[in-house]
Amino acid sequence: MPTVAVQNLTLLTDFYELTMGNGYFLNGFYKKQSYFDVFYRSVPDNGGFAIACGLTDIIEYVKNLHFTEADIEFLRGKGIFDEKFLKYLRKFKFTGDIYAVPEGTPVFPYEPIITVKAPAAEAQLMETFILLCVNHQSCIATKANRIVRAAGGRPVMEFGSRRAQGVSGAVIGARAAYIGGCVATACTLTDELYGVPAAGTMAHSWVQMFDTEYEAFKFYAETYPNNAVLLVDTYNTLKSGVPNAIRVFKEYLATGKKFGNFGIRLDSGDLAYLTKKARAMLDEAGLTDAKIVVSNSLDEYLIRDLLQQGAKIDSFGVGERLITSKSSPVFGGVYKLVAVEKEDGTIVPKIKISENTAKITNPGFKKVYRFYDKKTGKAIADEICMRDEMVSEALPHTIFDPEATWKQRTLTDFRIRELQVPIFKKGKLVYKQPGLKELQEYCAREVAGLWDEVKRFENPHKYNVDLSKKLWTLKHDMLAQSGKKEI
Amino acid sequence: MPTVAVQNLTLLTDFYELTMGNGYFLNGFYKKQSYFDVFYRSVPDNGGFAIACGLTDIIEYVKNLHFTEADIEFLRGKGIFDEKFLKYLRKFKFTGDIYAVPEGTPVFPYEPIITVKAPAAEAQLMETFILLCVNHQSCIATKANRIVRAAGGRPVMEFGSRRAQGVSGAVIGARAAYIGGCVATACTLTDELYGVPAAGTMAHSWVQMFDTEYEAFKFYAETYPNNAVLLVDTYNTLKSGVPNAIRVFKEYLATGKKFGNFGIRLDSGDLAYLTKKARAMLDEAGLTDAKIVVSNSLDEYLIRDLLQQGAKIDSFGVGERLITSKSSPVFGGVYKLVAVEKEDGTIVPKIKISENTAKITNPGFKKVYRFYDKKTGKAIADEICMRDEMVSEALPHTIFDPEATWKQRTLTDFRIRELQVPIFKKGKLVYKQPGLKELQEYCAREVAGLWDEVKRFENPHKYNVDLSKKLWTLKHDMLAQSGKKEI
Numbered sequence: 001m002p003t004v005a006v007q008n009l010t011l012l013t014d015f016y017e018l019t020m021g022n023g024y025f026l027n028g029f030y031k032k033q034s035y036f037d038v039f040y041r042s043v044p045d046n047g048g049f050a051i052a053c054g055l056t057d058i059i060e061y062v063k064n065l066h067f068t069e070a071d072i073e074f075l076r077g078k079g080i081f082d083e084k085f086l087k088y089l090r091k092f093k094f095t096g097d098i099y100a101v102p103e104g105t106p107v108f109p110y111e112p113i114i115t116v117k118a119p120a121a122e123a124q125l126m127e128t129f130i131l132l133c134v135n136h137q138s139c140i141a142t143k144a145n146r147i148v149r150a151a152g153g154r155p156v157m158e159f160g161s162r163r164a165q166g167v168s169g170a171v172i173g174a175r176a177a178y179i180g181g182c183v184a185t186a187c188t189l190t191d192e193l194y195g196v197p198a199a200g201t202m203a204h205s206w207v208q209m210f211d212t213e214y215e216a217f218k219f220y221a222e223t224y225p226n227n228a229v230l231l232v233d234t235y236n237t238l239k240s241g242v243p244n245a246i247r248v249f250k251e252y253l254a255t256g257k258k259f260g261n262f263g264i265r266l267d268s269g270d271l272a273y274l275t276k277k278a279r280a281m282l283d284e285a286g287l288t289d290a291k292i293v294v295s296n297s298l299d300e301y302l303i304r305d306l307l308q309q310g311a312k313i314d315s316f317g318v319g320e321r322l323i324t325s326k327s328s329p330v331f332g333g334v335y336k337l338v339a340v341e342k343e344d345g346t347i348v349p350k351i352k353i354s355e356n357t358a359k360i361t362n363p364g365f366k367k368v369y370r371f372y373d374k375k376t377g378k379a380i381a382d383e384i385c386m387r388d389e390m391v392s393e394a395l396p397h398t399i400f401d402p403e404a405t406w407k408q409r410t411l412t413d414f415r416i417r418e419l420q421v422p423i424f425k426k427g428k429l430v431y432k433q434p435g436l437k438e439l440q441e442y443c444a445r446e447v448a449g450l451w452d453e454v455k456r457f458e459n460p461h462k463y464n465v466d467l468s469k470k471l472w473t474l475k476h477d478m479l480a481q482s483g484k485k486e487i
Numbered sequence: 488m489p490t491v492a493v494q495n496l497t498l499l500t501d502f503y504e505l506t507m508g509n510g511y512f513l514n515g516f517y518k519k520q521s522y523f524d525v526f527y528r529s530v531p532d533n534g535g536f537a538i539a540c541g542l543t544d545i546i547e548y549v550k551n552l553h554f555t556e557a558d559i560e561f562l563r564g565k566g567i568f569d570e571k572f573l574k575y576l577r578k579f580k581f582t583g584d585i586y587a588v589p590e591g592t593p594v595f596p597y598e599p600i601i602t603v604k605a606p607a608a609e610a611q612l613m614e615t616f617i618l619l620c621v622n623h624q625s626c627i628a629t630k631a632n633r634i635v636r637a638a639g640g641r642p643v644m645e646f647g648s649r650r651a652q653g654v655s656g657a658v659i660g661a662r663a664a665y666i667g668g669c670v671a672t673a674c675t676l677t678d679e680l681y682g683v684p685a686a687g688t689m690a691h692s693w694v695q696m697f698d699t700e701y702e703a704f705k706f707y708a709e710t711y712p713n714n715a716v717l718l719v720d721t722y723n724t725l726k727s728g729v730p731n732a733i734r735v736f737k738e739y740l741a742t743g744k745k746f747g748n749f750g751i752r753l754d755s756g757d758l759a760y761l762t763k764k765a766r767a768m769l770d771e772a773g774l775t776d777a778k779i780v781v782s783n784s785l786d787e788y789l790i791r792d793l794l795q796q797g798a799k800i801d802s803f804g805v806g807e808r809l810i811t812s813k814s815s816p817v818f819g820g821v822y823k824l825v826a827v828e829k830e831d832g833t834i835v836p837k838i839k840i841s842e843n844t845a846k847i848t849n850p851g852f853k854k855v856y857r858f859y860d861k862k863t864g865k866a867i868a869d870e871i872c873m874r875d876e877m878v879s880e881a882l883p884h885t886i887f888d889p890e891a892t893w894k895q896r897t898l899t900d901f902r903i904r905e906l907q908v909p910i911f912k913k914g915k916l917v918y919k920q921p922g923l924k925e926l927q928e929y930c931a932r933e934v935a936g937l938w939d940e941v942k943r944f945e946n947p948h949k950y951n952v953d954l955s956k957k958l959w960t961l962k963h964d965m966l967a968q969s970g971k972k973e974i
Binding site for chain 1: 496498499500501502503504505506507509510511513514516519521523557558561565567607611614615618619622623626627646648649650651652653654655656657658659660673674675676678679685686687688689690691692693695696706707710711713714721722723755807808811812813816817818819820822823824827837839840841843846969
């Protein structure tokens with residue numbers, strides 16, 4: 001089965017992870033406990049937040065991490081890896097700790113989504129695959145969530161397999177879209193593998209295959225009375241498609257039989273105009289129960305506009321613009337070294353300095369608290385702090401903006417939650433994966449807990465993600481020192 | 488191994504292909520020989536042409552096409568498929584013909600890239616996967632080719648795995664990028680599976696792992712003297728990175744040892760300014776052989792600008808904007824029914840009419856000729872014609888614009904080539920796959936055979952893709968008739 005679960009994807013790693021791994025092995029660094037954070041810097045589509053996704057595949061990857069003899073032979077052929085390193089790879093497995101936010105969690109820039117603590121050679125090797133999963137799947141879950149919010153409660157189906165970027169783009173993308181809030185997918189394999197309901201009825205070719213559109217509709221409706229959704233735009237939507245659909249529906253109902261779900265799908269033309277006309281025609285024929293589904297290059301912007309113009313739409317099929325996140329196809333998650341342990345166990349924070357302030361990393365072994373207002377239940381702010389810091393719900397807590405430090409705010413009457421949970425401990429999986437439906441519901445609940453201002457598609461209000469005083473001080477001390485230090 | 492070759496991806500199909508398949512089975516259409524064309528309508532990034540890619544995975548998919556008992560059980564659970572149909576699926580395999588243009592062929596809008604002739608139930612089921620492969624891989628090969636052309640002979644390495652849309656986005660995307668002209672990839676698995684050379688040296692984390700940048704560089708250069716490319720922007724490119732690299736290079740060379748490939752990589756900042764400064768510093772130190780590699784959100788536009796500004800760059804590492812084709816991430820290939828056979832073997836052309844003229848399909852079983860000028864060797868025009876038409880190199884041939892039919896041109900002294908070649912005949916593979924290097928060379932040769940005017944990144948000259956008189960007449964007769972026909 002084409003899931004990462006059963007495959008050896010150990011070599012799905014940038015080649016430099018291996019040259020570095022070999023180097024760490026040769027100078028002894030490979031055993032050095034290292035801390036890497038995964039975080040992202042800017043929200044896709046200039047939105048207010050992203051939906052974290054990809055953890056499930058990362059778990060399967062980590063569990064399966066190993067080099068086969070063929071892999072090792074392949075690496076040997078490169079002529080640059082030390083034999084002792086290749087021997088070490090034979091027994092290579094993950095022995096570290098991983099902390100991560102659950103899939104479906106709304107996350108904000110600079111927060112550690114995943115933290116890996118492991119010997120350097122292990123942690124380094126995993127960079128590529130971890131980022132690939134987080135970047136791809138968060139990208140799609142985030143886009144799906146935007147589209148689902150635009151649809152305002154109307155079901156959104158993911159219809160993009162044929163335009164996806166590869167097999168996993170389609171199969172795993174559809175799973176991510178479901179976590180983000182889609183109700184179904186066209187991808188049958190995603191149903192078989194993950195239980196995301198597969199949906200769909202007919203293509204234009206079905207209609208063309210028959211001598212007349214009427215016959216095509218009639219046979220379909222009789223074969224599938226529980227989901228008789230007829231595609232009405234093969235020849236002419238209003239002159240032929242809708243009238244033929246109405247004729248078929250009425251003739252079928254006249255026999256005394258009933259449909260389950262039934263209706264029409266429009267896949268071209270001006271969907272605002274056509275759905276209003278089609279709705280009127282269906283209603284006039286007494287088919288007020290007939291549903292109208294639309295598709296054709298939809299996204300959150302077009303859906304919002306269509307609904308704002310009074311289009312009569314019951315559900316949406318969204319393809320290429322969802323499954324590739326067309327308007328924002330890259331989720332820029334990064335994997336940065338934030339600390340290393342000395343042999344005595346002392347954690348030495350590390351920082352990556354950049355002339356671009358936004359690219360300076362937050363050093364140290366950290367965690368994230370989300371603060372919720374006890375009265376409204378809404379999320380108020382997140383705070384990134386050192387792993388050993390504790391915040392108590394019983395005491396007022398002052399947060400401040402890490403850039404405009406004079407902007408302070410004291411929170412009271414809040415509930416807090418640590419966003420990251422332990423996934424692996426010393427190489428052992430300690431996390432119980434929630435079911436997919438549970439993840440979808442969790443995502444919906446957490447997004448509902450954000451203020452509308454944060455959820456605007458354009459120019460959303462910036463949610464507060466603050467640094468604890470301890471972290472802020474550490475970072476600024478390190479920056480000040482770096483100016484003096486010889487590197 | 489995570490290649491589509493060894494997997495059962497039969498259910499990677501839109502659910503409606505199965506509902507239609509069941510319908511065709513029930514009314515007997517499933518045996519009807521049907522002809523489907525794959526073509527695309529507009530060139531990504533408004534370019535002049537696309538590079539066809541994806542055929543290899545399609546071949547593997549077709550060879551492996553079958554339903555397992557688990558698949559059938561899964562479908563039975565849906566409660567809508569006829570038992571006889573499910574029984575038919577047990578023995579389901581591909582029995583038809585496939586014609587396709589080889590991977591690496593420059594292709595233009597509306598040309599059939601792939602033509603499937605098969606019983607309706609088979610041809611219908613394959614739609615999703617065929618489109619997925621063609622759309623994803625042509626998208627990436629086309630983008631890679633643009634980027635490689637912008638680099639003007641300087642090597643381009645594909646560095647995007649971590650930002651790819653899923654496992655196959657990374658692994659297969661890197662293969663497509665190689666066909667488009669990239670010389671290497673960061674993705675080690677693509678090297679293991681397909682032989683695309685894997686490349687890469689170090690990340691910022693390598694530098695951070697050491698106490699000083701100098702030590703990090705020194706150890707790397709000594710470990711990998713044949714490819715000592717040092718990443719110089721972890722702290723400060725010109726004040727620290729380049730001077731430390733120079734020191735390491737000079738100290739190493741002073742011992743009398745030699746490097747193979749050596750140099751620096753810049754991954755941030757203004758690459759035009761920094762490479763000029765770095766080049767001057769390296770040259771001044773006598774390191775004129777040291778190469779400069781750059782990366783950081785590059786694409787064809789930025790590469791063109793950097794080179795135009797005199798940036799001193801020897802090679803490029805291109806990541807997210809290549810592996811997702813960020814500026815144009817969807818390749819809009821479609822799969823349209825163009826003909827069905829009657830029981831007596833007569834081919835009945837089919838047309839999909841649309842109010843949008845661009846969406847009207849070319850009916851019938853067709854093929855494509857490419858005309859090359861014998862003197863210059865350049866491609867002059869393509870002609871889409873009926874499968875049974877013959878064009879002779881010995882006779883002048885008149886082509887005309889299918890929209891502006893008065894624009895005619897008589898070609899003489901040309902060489903012709905049929906673009907599609909037979910891939911499957913009656914379910915049997917009859918095509919010998921060229922090696923990957925061969926495909927890359929074929930692509931480069933064919934692109935070299937296009938006029939520069941067609942290769943402009945913006946507003947390229949429109950290459951002539953004409954319809955034969957016979958096809959044009961058929962199409963227009965069908966359109967005229969459709970106005971009268973009751974549908």
